[in-house]
Amino acid sequence: MKEHETLEQRLQEQGISRRSFLKFCAAMATMMALPPSSASAIAATLAKVKRPSVIWLSFQECTGCTESLTRSHSPTLESMIFDMVSLDYHHTLQAASGFAAEQAREDAMKEFHGQYLLLVDGSIPIKDGGVYSTIAGRTNLDMLLEAAQGAAAIVAVGSCAAFGGLPNAQPNPTGAVAVSDLIKNKPIINISGCPPIPAVITGVLAHYLTFGALPALDDQGRPKAFYGETIHDRCYRRPFYDQGKFAKTFDDEGARNGWCLYELGCKGPTTHNACATTKWNGGTSFPIESGHGCIGCSEPKFWDAGSFYAPLPAPTADVSSAAKAAAVIGAVAAVAVGAIDRGKKTQAQQSREKLTVDDLKGE
Amino acid sequence: MSLDDISIKIATDLNSIGSIDALLNEIATRLARFVATGESAMIDLKSLPFSPAEYEALRTTLGRGEVTARLETIGDSELYETHYPGVWWVTHYNVEGDVVAELIEIAAVPAILHSQPEDVQDGLERLQQQLSKK
Ligand code: SF4
Ligand code: SF4
Secondary structure (H helix, E strand, O other): OOOOOHHHHHHHHHHOOOHHHHHHHHHHHHHHHOOOOHHHHHHHHHOEEOOOEEEEEEEOOOOOOHHHHHOOOOOOHHHHHHHHEEEEEOOOOOOOHHHHHHHHHHHHHOOHHHHHHHHEEEEEOOOHHHHOEEOOOOOHHHHHHHHHHHHEEEEEEHHHHHOOHHHHOOOOOOOOHHHHHHHHOOEEEEEOOOOOOOHHHHHHHHHHHHOOOOEOOOOOOEEEHOOOOOOOOOOOOOOHHHOOOOOOOOOOHHHHOOOOOHHHHHOHOOOOHHHHHEEOOOOOOOOHHHOOOOOOOOOOOOOHOOOOOOOOOOOOOOOOOOOHHHHHOHHHHHHHHHOOOOOOHHOOOOOHOOHHHHHHOOO | OOOHHHOOOOOOHHHHOOHHHHHHHHHHHHHHHHHHHOOOOEEEEHHHHOHHHHHHHHHHHHHOOOOEEEEEEEOOEEEOOOOOEEEEEEEEEOOOOOEEEEEEEEEOOOOOHOOOHHHHHHHHHHHHHHHHOO
């Protein structure tokens, strides 16, 4: 296997101009929830990094997460994400099959021991020795334990790998568990969602490449830049929630007026994800824009959290009164623009012309 | 029942959250700083939870000025100066035509329009090669 070249070399070979690369980095900055002025700092670093080896293992899953990624709307994703990393094993996407495929995985694991990034989608069934899901005659459990040993870090893609997901829902016949239930000695980043937002997957990879480290995580192991706020925090129907205007059925006057979907079971207030701003299908919209509440797919145990159509027990902490008070005293600009600053960078950082990657670390 | 029987209503009373005013204030602050110190700035529009109506309101308020530029690289990009000189609306598309980044840039010229030193160097080499063939 040849030594991985840098991204800059790779792009040069393909005749991609620096300006194109800058544009790509502007899109990456947006994706990573970093200030847009950081694009040139990102470009400077990304150009120099060696493309890391990536091994992607798919376990007990529906392939929705891979579907989500391959439909990611980043600039020429196929070339981009595969230019950024060297995907040495992904059994759905790779051309090789059978023994050759398994050989590629073993070679990569040996050659890049301690350095490769391990991506996992799907939960791992452990009941009855893990017999409920096998690849090439080996259990998922066995394969994960082996591949995790040489990984620099593990990315659990999707709610199944992150929290157990659907296979783990009651009565969990296969004893499905999350990656973090089995691996305790490696950094694990959870990109939850069923499926996760494709731009979040690429954003996290870009972050790892740019900073050489995983982004800051919340208490569920999710990157704060994307999961730091709830759907409800950024929902454009929020003014209606604050005014107490709720749709009561899917076809009443309130529904037609675009009122809040809380009483129709929206789980937005308890769900942390970037749907309300990053959106889906190339930024077209997200479920609430289509008139359906959030079902909470990026939270642990969301399948067992009761009906998708039953309202949440009680309104969560009411920040609306604070927001209203701020508006009254004319502080609205500061408040709202503070919220704008998705990456939670200071204003000074956000507006400084020349940022370096070091400025952006330390979140 | 035909499609025309389904009434479509455009939501109009969404201004209560005030995020457009907040953003315009922010733009004004950055623009004032640009005038005073020459410091440019960028604001990521994709990180803002606009309703379609708010987004349209922002576009109309800022309007379009004298200059429009287009990049044709890994999809198109459109950059135009708004009605307020020094305030640029920058939209990057990918090859499929989806918006991958959308910014307000406060500068004399958006940064990405400048020729990049690496590209200039590369172009010079190509030109010299061309000449040496003759
Ligand atoms: S409850 Fe749901 S629809 Fe209502 S404001 Fe919150 S996220 Fe939006
Ligand atoms: S809106 Fe809610 S249920 Fe839908 S994808 Fe986002 S987090 Fe999941």
